[in-house]
Amino acid sequence: MSRNVHLVGSVPLPDAREVFSTVSRTLGPYLKRIPDGETGERLDWITWLEPVFAKHPAFEPSDEMFQLHGGVERRQRYRLKPGVAVETVKFDNIFYGDIAIRSYKVFAELKRQGVIPSQCKFQIDLVPAHSVIWLYVQEDLQRAVDTLFNDAVLREIDKIAATLPHDQIAIQFDIASAVFARLQRAQQSPYGATKEEMQETFARIVLRLANHVPADIDLLFHFCYGDAGHKHVVEPTDMGDVVEFANRLSRQVTRPIQLIHMPVPRNRTDDAYFAPLNRLKLKPETELSLGLVHHTDGVEGTMRRLDAAKKHRSEFSLATECGFGRRDPGTLPELLRIHAEVAAKS
Secondary structure, eight states, X not given: OOOOBOOOSBOXXXXXXXXXXXXXXXXXXXXXXXXXXXXXXXXXXXGGGHHHHHTOTTEEEEEEEEXXXXXXXXXXXXXXXXXXXXXXXXXXXXXXXXXXXXXXHHHHHHHHTTSSOTTOEEEEEEOOHHHHHHHHBOGGGHHHHHHHHHHHHHHHHHHHHHHSOGGGEEEEEEEOHHHHHHHHHTOOBTTBSSHHHHHHHHHHHHHHHHTTSOTTSEEEEEEOOOOGGGSOSSOOSSSHHHHHHHHHHHHHOSSOOOEEEEEOOTTOOSHHHHGGGGGOOOOTTOEEEEEOOOGGGHHHHHHHHHHHHHTTOSOOEEOOSSOSTTSOGGGHHHHHHHHHHHHHHO
């Protein structure tokens, strides 16, 4: 008996063709879906989207700076130009659809050639507004701009769904530290005054996106606390917040969810961290994936985390906490080997 492997998104290789070929060669039997690796300018997750604001006629640089944590650079946020009403702002092409269509052509070619296993679908990662505008929009505008940016995300979904074969693709929403760091801190934000209010607000926002994905396209969620500078934005107390958010989505999304991915910090092998999994209520069609693979302590450390998780949930697939994009490409072969060895033996 083996476990599935889930790839979160980014892979530090030159292009999609190399990503598809490399991961298929090492992990093929364990994969249900393969992303294009978010190569090139997309490798650092969402920093490539700054021109969406920098070049937008409605926005200009503000005096407000934002820093995820002390180990990464400070970023200048944007505000509306004088006289611009927020309700008039529209985001046009944000490129996710165009990139997905281009990458799918390579995916389909390699699948026809037998390079990509027959069971694999093409995974397309989309980022909701809250993460993007946390970096790039002045705080007092974030709630209003959130809806407007997500309007553009919905249009990207429409473009993808109108162009690519539904039975060959999956759409993953990346729900990251803009949500879970705020929930962990439980401090007032533009999304609510309390943790409960923020859980409700973020769930409502994500539901709008999730329910827009056609029911015959696989729907996936990736949860994380960030890894900019190889560091979480905040350290989670336990899995309570991610489990609660997963339960909300499971109850309220009106179409099937194929997978929900949750992070496991490297140093957490304690029951206290995993205990909230006892409260997890996913529907039968939803696969749980745990990000417990870490390159730095290899198979041995990964097995320790896996064994700790199994005390509270026996069925789950394997993943890392976040995408691979920020790591040294030289570590990739060993990281993939760790996935394969643990998948085969666990």
